[in-house]
Amino acid sequence: MNKSRQKDALKNLIKAGKIKHISALEVFELLRVENPKMSIATVYRNLNLFVEKGLLLKIEGAGDEALYDDTIKPHAHLICVKCGEIEDLDLDISDSILKSLREKSFDFTNYDLSIKGHCRKCSSGAN
């Protein structure tokens, strides 16, 4: 991966912790602030590269569009089906699951756990 102004800008967003389960389009908007000529194609290209390199986590179970996260350790997401809010849930994949995977000779590399339901606000009827 060579250098470019556009990749540096994305790296900076990551360093600044600005990428918390947001869509490619939202990343695009952030990048456009500094560089109005940024292309959406470049955003998709570089997001994919960064995911391959392990610098970003891609979350695919949260709706129509993929979300990107600078927290690269796999973790679960609580997704409110009413208001759409997404909250992280730290979670080590449990020993019993790892054991099952071993029994099946499945070489685990990653997981994507989306837990759907209603968040506090929405289940309290306030929303």
Place this chain on the structure above:
Amino acid sequence: MNKSRQKDALKNLIKAGKIKHISALEVFELLRVENPKMSIATVYRNLNLFVEKGLLLKIEGAGDEALYDDTIKPHAHLICVKCGEIEDLDLDISDSILKSLREKSFDFTNYDLSIKGHCRKCSSGAN
């Protein structure tokens, strides 16, 4: 939900256990055997209805297209990133996770757990 020949055909596929993480297009192919005039739009419409009714499970974390499953109890999927094979993994969401959800007042209704890696065949180098 009223009756129709098309909905009955889908119900029959479910009863026959033919819907095991397959795509809308694959369901379409199955339905077309009996009814060549079946429309893909109707397939999508009725799959959505059946998911809402809780008669089918929709799996969204397994690639570009959604998969449908007549095993409606939420369960994990082992997805081989090399050959694409999908295997079920029965799994009760663990007590510790449920406890975390309770602490966050998150009203859990469903989860979608895709575990990515290499299946036995692909990690043995045979593939």
Place this chain on the structure above:
DNA sequence: ATAAAAATGATTATCGTTTTCAATTTAAAA
């Protein structure tokens, strides 16, 4: 400085899914 390689922006294409709408089928009423 120059040539080769890589990355970009703009646009177009792709693909799964949804929407539209006229025509058909099903259900309800008379």
Place this chain on the structure above:
DNA sequence: TTTTAAATTGAAAACGATAATCATTTTTAT
């Protein structure tokens, strides 16, 4: 039963997220 209203369908067009194309620009190496 006929008649009328409501629901469902099929076919096609529209849609939205992402990927591919390609000429131009930027970066790297010589």
